[in-house]
Amino acid sequence: MSDDRNVKINLDQTNVSTTPTNLPEEVSLADQAKVISPGRLVLRRFFRSKLSLIGLVTLTLMFAFSFLGPLFSPWGEIQSTGDYKWVVSVLPHQIVVNELNEDTGLMEQVTYVFYEVSDPYQVFSKTPPSWTHWLGTDNYGYDVLTRLMYGGRVSLTLGFIVIFAEIIIGMFFGSIAGYFGGAADQVIMRVVDIFNCLPGLPILMLAASLLDGWNIPGNLRIYYLMGILTFFGWSGVARLVRGQILGIRELEYMTAAEATGLSTRRKIFKHIIPNVMPQIIVQATLGLGGIILYESTLSYLGIGVPFPFAAWGTMISATSGAAGRDVLRNYPNIWVPAGVCIVMAVLAFNFIGDGLRDAFDPKMRR
Amino acid sequence: MIKYIIKRLALSVLILMGVSVIIYGLVRIKPGLDFIQTKYYAQIQLDSTGEVQKMVDRQREIYGLTSGIGEGYLKWLGNVLKGEWGDSFIFSVNTGRVELLEDQYGNPILDIDGNQLTKPISSKNVLDIIANKSRISFIIALIATVLQFAFAIPLGIVSATKQYGVVDYSVTVLAMMGISLPSFFFGALLLRIFSIQLGWFPYAGLVDPNSQLPVFLDMVHHLVLPITVLVILSIGGLMRYTRTNMLEVLNSDYIRTARAKGLSEHKVIYKHAFRNTLIPLVTILAGILPGLFGGAMITETIFSIDGIGKAAYRAVTQGDIPFVMAYNLFLSMLTVIGTLLSDLMYAVVDPRVSLIGGKR
Numbered sequence: 001m002s003d004d005r006n007v008k009i010n011l012d013q014t015n016v017s018t019t020p021t022n023l024p025e026e027v028s029l030a031d032q033a034k035v036i037s038p039g040r041l042v043l044r045r046f047f048r049s050k051l052s053l054i055g056l057v058t059l060t061l062m063f064a065f066s067f068l069g070p071l072f073s074p075w076g077e078i079q080s081t082g083d084y085k086w087v088v089s090v091l092p093h094q095i096v097v098n099e100l101n102e103d104t105g106l107m108e109q110v111t112y113v114f115y116e117v118s119d120p121y122q123v124f125s126k127t128p129p130s131w132t133h134w135l136g137t138d139n140y141g142y143d144v145l146t147r148l149m150y151g152g153r154v155s156l157t158l159g160f161i162v163i164f165a166e167i168i169i170g171m172f173f174g175s176i177a178g179y180f181g182g183a184a185d186q187v188i189m190r191v192v193d194i195f196n197c198l199p200g201l202p203i204l205m206l207a208a209s210l211l212d213g214w215n216i217p218g219n220l221r222i223y224y225l226m227g228i229l230t231f232f233g234w235s236g237v238a239r240l241v242r243g244q245i246l247g248i249r250e251l252e253y254m255t256a257a258e259a260t261g262l263s264t265r266r267k268i269f270k271h272i273i274p275n276v277m278p279q280i281i282v283q284a285t286l287g288l289g290g291i292i293l294y295e296s297t298l299s300y301l302g303i304g305v306p307f308p309f310a311a312w313g314t315m316i317s318a319t320s321g322a323a324g325r326d327v328l329r330n331y332p333n334i335w336v337p338a339g340v341c342i343v344m345a346v347l348a349f350n351f352i353g354d355g356l357r358d359a360f361d362p363k364m365r366r
Numbered sequence: 367m368i369k370y371i372i373k374r375l376a377l378s379v380l381i382l383m384g385v386s387v388i389i390y391g392l393v394r395i396k397p398g399l400d401f402i403q404t405k406y407y408a409q410i411q412l413d414s415t416g417e418v419q420k421m422v423d424r425q426r427e428i429y430g431l432t433s434g435i436g437e438g439y440l441k442w443l444g445n446v447l448k449g450e451w452g453d454s455f456i457f458s459v460n461t462g463r464v465e466l467l468e469d470q471y472g473n474p475i476l477d478i479d480g481n482q483l484t485k486p487i488s489s490k491n492v493l494d495i496i497a498n499k500s501r502i503s504f505i506i507a508l509i510a511t512v513l514q515f516a517f518a519i520p521l522g523i524v525s526a527t528k529q530y531g532v533v534d535y536s537v538t539v540l541a542m543m544g545i546s547l548p549s550f551f552f553g554a555l556l557l558r559i560f561s562i563q564l565g566w567f568p569y570a571g572l573v574d575p576n577s578q579l580p581v582f583l584d585m586v587h588h589l590v591l592p593i594t595v596l597v598i599l600s601i602g603g604l605m606r607y608t609r610t611n612m613l614e615v616l617n618s619d620y621i622r623t624a625r626a627k628g629l630s631e632h633k634v635i636y637k638h639a640f641r642n643t644l645i646p647l648v649t650i651l652a653g654i655l656p657g658l659f660g661g662a663m664i665t666e667t668i669f670s671i672d673g674i675g676k677a678a679y680r681a682v683t684q685g686d687i688p689f690v691m692a693y694n695l696f697l698s699m700l701t702v703i704g705t706l707l708s709d710l711m712y713a714v715v716d717p718r719v720s721l722i723g724g725k726r
Contacts, residue, residue, distance in 0.1 A: 051539070190377075194384030197705070199656065199697035201663060205682045206392060206690050213396045213404070293548055297664065300550045302683065319554045320668075328554060329562050339551030346546035354542075 042278075045359040052355020058348040062341070066152025075133075075143035077150040078308045083130075083137050084122040091116040129333050136333045139318055140308075147310035148337055154311045155345065158226055158295055159288045165230040167284055170237025171276075175268055177238070178245030189242065195235035204232060204294060208303040218306040225304060229291060240283055244276045278360035285353035289346035296342050312338040367713075374709065378702045385698040386446070389691055390439050393429075400431045401687040405455055428452050429688075446695070452688040453490040457677060459498040461489045492692040496674060503661035503673035506589060510596035511654055518601045519647070522608025526616060527635055537609075541602030553595050553668035560591060567591050570670035592669040596662060607650065611643040645716045648708070655704035660697045 036044075046052055075081055092115050099110045129136045135144035177188040207228045216224055248254060249272075257271050298304030299313030300320070307314060315338035319328040327334055393401065402425050403410075409418045423432070428445050429452065430438030445451070464484040467475045474482040489495070525534040560566050568574055568588050573581060615621065616639055624634045661675030670676070674693070681689040 190380065191384065193377075193381050194388065197381055197385055197698045197701045198388065199660065199694055199701065202660075202678060202682075202690070202694050202697060203389070203392075205663075205678075206389070206694060209682045209685070209690075210392060210396050289546060293546075296548055297550065300548070300664075301679070313548075313550075316548075316551055316554065320550075328558055332558065335551075335554065339548065339555065342548050342551060343543070343546050346548075347542055350542050350546055 042356075042359045046355050049355045049358060051351045052359075055348040055351030055355065058344055059352065062152060062345055062348065063156065066149050066156060069149035070146060070153075073143070073146040073149065075146040077147060077310050078142065079146075080124065080141040081133065081137055081143050083127045083133055083141065083143075084124045085127045086120040087123045088120050089118045091118070126327075126331055126334070135337055136331070138315070138334050139327070142308075142310075144315070144334055144337065147315060148312070148341060150310040151312040151315060151338065152341060152345075154222065154305055154309070155292050155295055155342070158222065158229075159291045159349075162226050162229045162233065162291050163284045163288050165226070166234045166237050166287070167280055169230065169234040170239075171241050171273070171280065173234070174238035174241025175245055175272065175276075178242035179249065179264075179268055179272065185242070188238065192235040192238050192242075195232065196239070198232060200232070201294070201297065204228060204298060205301065205303060207232070208298050211303070218309065221306055222309075225295070225298065229294060233287070233291070236287070237280065237283060240279060241276055244279055245272055248272055248275055278356075282353055282357040282360060285349055285356055289349035289353075292342065292346055292349070312342050371710070374706055378706055381702055382699060383443075385702075386443060386695060387439065389694050389698075390442055391435075393687060393691060394431075394435050394438065400426065400429075401685065402426050402429070402431065405685065425453070449493065451492045451692045451695075454492050454495055454681070454689040455686040456680065456684055457495045457499075457686070457689065458488045458490045459495050461487050461494055463487045492689050495677065495689065496692060496696055499672070499674040499677045500659050500661060502671065503666065503675055504659055506593060506596070506666075506671065506673065507658045507661070509589070510593050510600070511658065513593065513597045514601050514604060517597070518604035519608050522605045523612055523635070523640065523643075525605070526609045526612035529613065534609075537605060541605045544598050544600070544602035547599060549595060549599055549662070549664040550668060552599065553592075553665055556591050556595060557668065588669075592662075592665050592671060595665050595669075600657075604650065608643060608647065611646050612639060615639045615642045645712070648711050648715045650708075653704050653708050655707070656697050656700035659700055 070077075092113060094111060094113050096109055096111050098107050100106070101108045124141045125137060125139050127133060127137045127141075133143050133145065135148070138144050138147065173188050173192070177185040177192075208225065211221065211224055211228075214224070254267070254271065257267050262271075295304055296311065296313030296316075299311040300317045302314075302317060304313055305311035316335045318324055319335050399407065402422055406418060406422050410422060413419065426432050428442070428450060430441030430445075432438070433441065463486075465487050467483040467485055469475050477483055521537050525531075525537040528534055557569065561569050567590055573584055573588065579587060616635075621634060621639055624638045625631075629638075659674075661673045661678065663675040663679045665671075666673045666675035667679045678690065678693045680686070681693065
């Protein structure tokens with residue numbers, strides 16, 4: 001691909017004269033060349049892919065929706081809206097009476113069924129979509145659209161914080177293992193192996209359900225959840241970083257860095273980490289989707305973000321069990337939007353991650 | 367080779383030790399009453415004979431809860447190694463064995479025909495429960511896995527050979543969709559559309575006593591939706607994996623040679639390239655071991671299939687810690703075995719990988 005070249009030389013203007021008289025007008029080759037930094041190059045390749053653009057736009061919209069949306073919503077996260085619908089209840093009754101059959105002249109048992117229809121009464125939950133409540137209200141009379149926004153805040157923020165923490169921890173242990181090798185490597189990598197062998201969802205569920213015994217207030221629980229997700233998630237990053245560093249360590253520029261007598265810290269932070277960053281960024285973007293999935297699954301199971309706080313998973317959990325069958329059947333406006341939000345967010349992160357990987361490593365595309 | 371296997375085995379044992387430390391630690395660091403005391407709290411308070419207290423103490427002994435965390439871990443580990451994994455709080459299964467009934471003098475109790483009366487022995491032992499419940503999960507997972515491979519590999523190959531074509535883009539987007547779908551949402555959606563709205567498939571369970579179909583077909587009918595969920599959710603990863611491998615192979619020199627020789631494209635792709643993409647796939651094949659026996663927690667729960675996944679879900683929500691611990695340990699063991707197998711298979715399949723003295 002021609003525009004992948006780092007340096008573009010404008011061939012029309014290369015008729016540079018070497019005579020001293022022309023010196024003031026002389027333009028050096030470096031000035032004529034348009035230098036594109038690697039970062040710009042990556043960005044350019046990234047934006048060329050349609051899928052990553054779609055991902056980026058989706059994600060921007062979702063952020064705006066979750067973080068700016070509540071400002072425009074007249075309702076709160078945990079606010080009964082007072083919206084109601086009129087409902088009549090129908091109670092069937094059945095009576096059996098002895099009656100004279102006029103054709104035969106005999107007494108016969110006849111069954112009558114009649115329905116007792118109540119007066120219309122107000123129900124303050126599960127109202128259908130209307131102009132004041134675009135997605136209706138849920139089981140508790142909360143506005144679904146507003147809760148969707150707050151749920152987005154939880155999922156997106158939690159994802160970013162967890163992935164950030166995972167990267168810090170993973171990078172720390174990974175670079176120690178990769179750079180120093182030997183016993184440190186052995187110990188750290190065995191620990192990483194242990195964490196890799198733990199089953200993902202079941203162990204998260206065990207940890208999250210044990211949280212109940214810690215008597216944690218509902219609004220703090222999400223921080224513990226972050227801690228749990230980080231604790232069981234850092235090993236992937238550590239393994240990635242170690243593998244990358246093992247490769248980089250053998251490169252010539254590292255020998256050069258060694259020869260110039262740089263300190264270990266400088267070598268790691270100035271020369272190795274920047275070269276690992278692209279892979280980490282890709283891994284982080286792809287991992288974000290996974291974390292959002294885990295969080296929403298835990299919330300769905302009722303051991304994640306606790307009620308009354310909104311989370312996408314919690315909103316879908318209204319469909320679970322026998323009690324949820326009514327919601328599942330009759331009120332898709334309560335749970336489908338939340339699911340669509342999860343899919344869109346995770347999909348967007350995956351698209352962006354994929355786009356970034358291709359952009360950082362053009363060799364993979366070919 | 368043998369030396370390598372022994373080394374790997376030793377390592378696996380070490381890893382499993384670590385896993386057990388984490389699981390035990392998780393359960394132990396909870397402050398306040400431990401899980402057995404919590405479970406029997408009310409009974410202990412109500413009981414005046416002290417029998418309950420004795421039973422509770424006996425149970426706590428199995429988990430080493432009566433001693434400090436370090437000593438307790440060793441005690442528990444010893445019991446686990448002896449095969450004493452504890453009893454589940456909420457499940458019990460028929461073991462298939464029967465107890466011969468006897469009266470108080472040791473004489474057999476007979477029925478009218480002179481046969482000795484028997485009573486089926488039910489077991490609360492978590493190992494029995496895992497063995498019993500994982501059967502149906504295994505069947506489901508096996509079908510799902512076979513279908514998954516049958517779809518994913520051809521699709522992955524097509525999308526690699528026609529890179530950036532329409533097929534490639536649709537496959538990529540579909541694969542991504544599959545990876546991004548939460549199982550609980552996808553399951554609920556399928557139930558809503560195909561079961562409630564259209565009425566094509568039954569709502570829950572595995573067999574319907576009122577069904578007109580023969581039992582086997584009825585089961586198949588019940589399993590269509592759950593297996594669809596499992597396949598669609600997991601197909602994406604495998605498809606992309608195949609695609610990446612295939613792309614890598616297609617760019618190698620020997621493929622260029624094959625093309626230069628004038629072989630037909632079909633032959634190049636299916637005889638030369640495809641075989642080499644199978645090598646990395648073999649490692650996946652062994653890696654799916656936990657998925658095969660471990661069940662699918664969410665999917666089984668949504669479709670009310672009485673497998674090990676649903677059991678684990680119920681155990682978590684109802685605080686059946688003995689079962690959850692055993693389940694986690696069981697899954698970790700499967701993962702370790704799977705990794706071990708996949709490493710060994712890799713050496714068997716790919717002659718370039720040497721295990722002797724090699725560092726991998």
